Amino acid sequence: MKLDTKxxxxxxxxxxxxxxxxxxxLEGLSDAGHVALGIFFLAAAYWMLEPFPIYATSVLVxxxxxxxxxxxxxxxxxxxxxxxxxxxxxxxxxLASPIIILFLGGFVLADAAVKYDLDRNLTRILLSPFGxxxxxxxxxxxxxxxxxxxxxxxxxxxxMMMTVILPIMARIGKTDPLRIGLSLCIPFAANIGGIAxxxxxxxxxxxxxxxxxxGINIPFGEWMILATPLVVVALLFTWFxxxxxxxxxxxxxxxxxxxxxxxxxxxILLYIAFAATVLFWVTESFHxxxxxxIALIPVVFLTLSGVVTKEDIRKLPxxxxxxxxxxxxxxxxxxxxxxxxxxxxxxxxSSFGTISLLVVFAxxxxxxxxxxxxxxxxxxxxxxxxxxxxxxxAGEGFNLIIVSLVIGVSASMAMMLPISTPPNAIAMSTxxxxxxxxxxxxxxxxxxxIILVVIYALFYWPFILN
Amino acid sequence: MDRKIFILVVEDxxxxxxxxxxxxxxxxxxFPIESANSSEEAKQVVEDIYAxxxxxxxxxxxxxxxxxxxxDFLIELQTNNQQHxxxxxxxxxxxxxxxxxxxxxxxxxxxxxxxxxxxEQLEEVVTAQLTNYIMAQRYNPMQYMMIxxxxxxxxxxxxxxxxxx
Numbered sequence: 001m002k003l004d005t006k007x008x009x010x011x012x013x014x015x016x017x018x019x020x021x022x023x024x025x026l027e028g029l030s031d032a033g034h035v036a037l038g039i040f041f042l043a044a045a046y047w048m049l050e051p052f053p054i055y056a057t058s059v060l061v062x063x064x065x066x067x068x069x070x071x072x073x074x075x076x077x078x079x080x081x082x083x084x085x086x087x088x089x090x091x092x093x094x095l096a097s098p099i100i101i102l103f104l105g106g107f108v109l110a111d112a113a114v115k116y117d118l119d120r121n122l123t124r125i126l127l128s129p130f131g132x133x134x135x136x137x138x139x140x141x142x143x144x145x146x147x148x149x150x151x152x153x154x155x156x157x158x159x160m161m162m163t164v165i166l167p168i169m170a171r172i173g174k175t176d177p178l179r180i181g182l183s184l185c186i187p188f189a190a191n192i193g194g195i196a197x198x199x200x201x202x203x204x205x206x207x208x209x210x211x212x213x214x215g216i217n218i219p220f221g222e223w224m225i226l227a228t229p230l231v232v233v234a235l236l237f238t239w240f241x242x243x244x245x246x247x248x249x250x251x252x253x254x255x256x257x258x259x260x261x262x263x264x265x266x267x268i269l270l271y272i273a274f275a276a277t278v279l280f281w282v283t284e285s286f287h288x289x290x291x292x293x294i295a296l297i298p299v300v301f302l303t304l305s306g307v308v309t310k311e312d313i314r315k316l317p318x319x320x321x322x323x324x325x326x327x328x329x330x331x332x333x334x335x336x337x338x339x340x341x342x343x344x345x346x347x348x349x350s351s352f353g354t355i356s357l358l359v360v361f362a363x364x365x366x367x368x369x370x371x372x373x374x375x376x377x378x379x380x381x382x383x384x385x386x387x388x389x390x391x392x393x394a395g396e397g398f399n400l401i402i403v404s405l406v407i408g409v410s411a412s413m414a415m416m417l418p419i420s421t422p423p424n425a426i427a428m429s430t431x432x433x434x435x436x437x438x439x440x441x442x443x444x445x446x447x448x449x450i451i452l453v454v455i456y457a458l459f460y461w462p463f464i465l466n
Numbered sequence: 467m468d469r470k471i472f473i474l475v476v477e478d479x480x481x482x483x484x485x486x487x488x489x490x491x492x493x494x495x496x497f498p499i500e501s502a503n504s505s506e507e508a509k510q511v512v513e514d515i516y517a518x519x520x521x522x523x524x525x526x527x528x529x530x531x532x533x534x535x536x537x538d539f540l541i542e543l544q545t546n547n548q549q550h551x552x553x554x555x556x557x558x559x560x561x562x563x564x565x566x567x568x569x570x571x572x573x574x575x576x577x578x579x580x581x582x583x584x585x586e587q588l589e590e591v592v593t594a595q596l597t598n599y600i601m602a603q604r605y606n607p608m609q610y611m612m613i614x615x616x617x618x619x620x621x622x623x624x625x626x627x628x629x630x631x
Contacts (some may be wrong), residue, residue: 156624160620160624162620166620373631376631421630426608426611428608430612
């Protein structure tokens with residue numbers, strides 16, 4: 001392994017961060033809290049500067065907590081007055097926490113759906129009512145993209161939908177602004193669509209994981225009730241924006257999507273598994289079987305029937321699960337060592353009003369995730385928000401669930417740059433758009449997103465949650 | 467990416483070489499082109515490219531040349547641990563059945579272009595082979611969307627679990 005200068009700088013900053021709390025006695029922070037702060041610094045530096053892949057940092061975070069902060073670690077074998085160390089299984093157990101199992105179920109379903117072309121065939125069916133007018137085609141593409149990305153990875157959805165629009169691009173004029181609108185509508189809709197369900201995108205998992213550590217369970221259907229109305233509005237706004245910003249010249253466009261549903265036995269099994277799982281997920285509130293348990297249905301059913309094979313299992317995106325687990329486990333020690341509370345306690349929060357706090361969290365989340373991974377953004381911000389809400393220093397009305405949602409949802413509203421999300425990067429790579437096109441539209445969506453999230457946090461979410 | 471992926475053209479006749487390199491112009495910005503007049507020179511070029519930490523993605527090779535012939539050169543390339551990943555294309559009018567069989571069985575020849583070629587045909591083959599190379603090496607497909615087969619690269623991203631993070 002060869003390191004370049006940028007990596008060496010990143011690694012050094014992280015290591016400095018890890019050891020720095022040992023050289024200062026921070027008032028009111030336990031010894032264990034100092035260690036946790038060091039690990040937090042290291043994680044933040046490595047996740048933000050990426051000298052290592054972000055999933056590798058996540059495993060490192062779990063490992064450091066086990067050897068430094070757990071009961072089985074070097075530093076705190078005994079409970080002290082200030083700190084009762086967690087068993088090491090609490091940290092490694094995050095790798096099989098309910099939200100991880102929920103994602104596993106989603107991965108298996110999505111994987112099988114791609115294998116049997118369910119995503120492409122659904123697209124074909126769902127697009128046909130949208131006709132031939134450029135405006136309505138763009139809307140149709142966005143609706144379908146958002147719908148698919150709510151259940152599949154945003155990135156895979158974008159890759160598939162780009163294959164749908166490439167033939168359209170070839171038929172419209174080289175200078176028609178519609179080309180830009182088409183290229184942007186897919187990644188933007190995928191980013192936004194991911195918000196709609198718990199399994200839509202990893203930041204949602206971070207939110208749900210953090211809340212479940214606080215003993216709050218958000219059922220699948222309830223998440224959808226909270227998030228989907230926001231997704232619809234954001235989608236409509238983005239559609240309107242793209243159509244206005246990049247006015248189509250073409251009068252009508254043809255989409256020829258020939259093909260038919262796979263009707264092999266395995267494909268039929270997949271359709272049944274998909275429909276049944278989603279049905280049970282969205283009705284969780286009625287039967288109260290937890291979504292993570294339901295997530296085992298496709299895993300069991302599709303592996304027993306051989307629809308998903310050993311090779312398919314090996315190719316699942318395990319690193320995403322590691323990434324989320326690392327984030328959840330970081331939250332454990334930030335809480336149990338008193339670090340999170342200490343950070344929160346060192347700022348005079350009551351001088352902020354509830355609204356300005358929500359705006360700040362939404363704004364910081366959108367800003368950070370434009371440059372960092374959305375999951376990392378949520379992971380770094382949520383522990384602060386959680387302790388802010390649970391400690392009560394921010395005053396009444398600062399609700400734990402709401403502020404967590406604000407951060408998680410805002411993290412998906414970042415789409416200003418090619419590096420903001422993998423879907424943006426894919427759209428950019430086709431060469432039909434300039435970074436400036438993306439930035440112009442992406443900034444507008446980001447600002448609208450912040451406003452929208454704050455409005456929902458003030459009016460709609462409290463109404464649903466109470 | 468820091469590693470450069472080269473296209474190597476091996477051809478003894480100067481005019482033919484020039485024509486080939488000309489027809490490959492559109493790839494040059496992404497895949498630098500190196501040329502050699504003989505198998506012996508080609509081996510030196512290959513060595514230099516790998517020594518500099520770069521690699522060869524595609525070899526376009528004539529068959530009948532003074533010294534070692536093209537098929538034997540490709541077979542030698544195939545036996546090298548590092549270099550056998552390169553996609554191999556014979557561009558020739560004179561390889562007999564025997565040589566061609568040799569090339570397919572022992573050099574894992576990827577494509578055969580009969581002289582004279584057309585520009586479109588050459589571009590098509592090169593695009594397909596380099597796309598295969600990028601996918602086989604699991605390189606980030608996004609960097610090559612504008613030059614190679616974008617539909618196949620997107621399909622690769624869809625099915626290979628390139629995910630959100």
